[in-house]
Amino acid sequence: MEQDSRLAGTVRPGGRTARVRAAVLEATQDELVLHGFHGLSMDAVAARAGVGKTTVYRRWTGAAGLVADLMTELADQSAAHANTGTIEEDLRANALSVLAAITDERLGATLQAVIAAATCDEEAAAALSTFYGRRIAEWGKSIDLAIQRGELPEGTDGHEVIRAISAPLYYRLLVTKEPVDKATAERSATRALVAARNGAFIG
Amino acid sequence: MEQDSRLAGTVRPGGRTARVRAAVLEATQDELVLHGFHGLSMDAVAARAGVGKTTVYRRWTGAAGLVADLMTELADQSAAHANTGTIEEDLRANALSVLAAITDERLGATLQAVIAAATCDEEAAAALSTFYGRRIAEWGKSIDLAIQRGELPEGTDGHEVIRAISAPLYYRLLVTKEPVDKATAERSATRALVAARNGAFIG
């Protein structure tokens, strides 16, 4: 007894528990691709994962908790920043990696679901914030290296440059619903670079 | 009879019908402020609006339909572009108007709800797309005037400049969950202007 205070799955995390978690998160992604966040039901996820729905309700707080956990899982798989030797190519690589993420069927649907969940759930919002915070910090290193090489002015805010590249792509994806293609991504990288070279990101 | 093919509320749109619609859309906004899109129930909206829930189910397709209709309503209230005489001030005004919209309690909650709904509903996505399409076209005129005045290079894509100003604000609001304040808005306008002056928005 006296195990109520702990979350289920923390005392015996190996074996079955790990398999259940993997199956549930996989099933969650499948459901998100099919129905989006608004159509995500714990019941359907449990059925698809082949686990009892009691287990899903016990381990996760709700639909938002599921996608938040999914986001946390994806955060660990985040790739390192590019280092091609020129800032132009590094920023282009950054834009294309964002493009690849949001146009991938499973990953794109998952990202949109987490963003939708985060509009009304603190847990999902925190997971998103952490994920992108890390990603921005990681790719910001590319800008720091460029400053050292003399390609960009001293004092350029690398984090802001990275944000400036991603922003138009997410804006189109989420807000204006315009298509996001390779040309859009490359233009976004180029524009951020032009602004950065002209000192718009200092301070 | 033979009225099934028409949507309810189209034959006698005046008086009661208009009052019901206004009450329902008002109630929808209230509920969105309190619970967000994921927590929006037709039942609660009907109760708050003081109308029968049958009426809400008859006139709107679902939660997504409600927010889509709300967005359509807001689209008509969209303001004209600024014309201060300088492109710097016009773009600053644009950024500040976006800031005002997303930081307003009711309007901000509504926008986030429509964006969340649009991730998995075509109707909401179309309403969003139309709303921002109009807004971008309207404010794009500021850039055209600036080109005529010789403040920006010939061939600058005004729509893209406007998108570039809004994008970082929505990116922070929706994706990274960072605070959006006046300084952020003004920086966004400045950076877009620097890039535009240096020809990054030509073509």
Next chain:
DNA sequence: CCCCTAATGGGTCTTTAGTTCCGTTAAGAT
């Protein structure tokens, strides 16, 4: 002012989401 019927609203029914109970299975410590 009256009439016709579009539109609303209360009440009821069905479906689905979410909870609880308790027996069963399998981690992982000894």
Next chain:
DNA sequence: ATCTTAACGGAACTAAAGACCCATTAGGGG
């Protein structure tokens, strides 16, 4: 290998969402 109990899963239960029926109300044309 054995034992303890964390964790799972089936089933029954409660609550809420959504659909439907039909009586009542009020637009708006005559």
